[in-house]
Amino acid sequence: MLLTAKIIIAIVAFLHFYFLWLEMFAWTTKAKKVFRSFPDHLFEPTKTLAANQGLYNGFLAAGLVWSLLIKNPDWQLYVALFFLGCVAVAGIFGAATASKKIFTVQALPALLGILLLLLHYFL
Secondary structure, X not given: OHHHHHHHHHHHHHHHHHHHHHHHHOOOOXXXXXXOOOOHHHOOOOHHHHHHHHHHHHHHHHHHHHHHHOOOHHHHHHHHHHHHHHXXXXXXXXXXXXXXXXXXXXXXXXXXXXXXXXXXXXX
16 A cells, blocks of 8 residues: 555656646646636736746655655655645645646545555554
8 A cells, every 4th residue: 555655646746747847837838738728818927927836836746756765654654744735735725716627636646645645554
């Protein structure tokens, strides 16, 4: 179960590195295809805002990768739970305020990772 949890953590980290790239470096190109409901004329004026959001996604991804590299099992658990919790809260907030799809793409994988970690360490 721990291996599955770590795979989920790696997937969530990869997704957030992808969000970083999309929002920081491809906002006016590739992001237009991903965020089809966002008005085309707003991509250029919101480029700086998107880059800021991408940076935060990068911090989440870095924290998740860090959790995979920690040797102490207790600290590995705490750090992973913290960053997965941050991702889950962001995904739930995004689903409530922007698009329901965000729950599936962002919050659900993080919640699954949390569940797997808790099952492994506490059962």
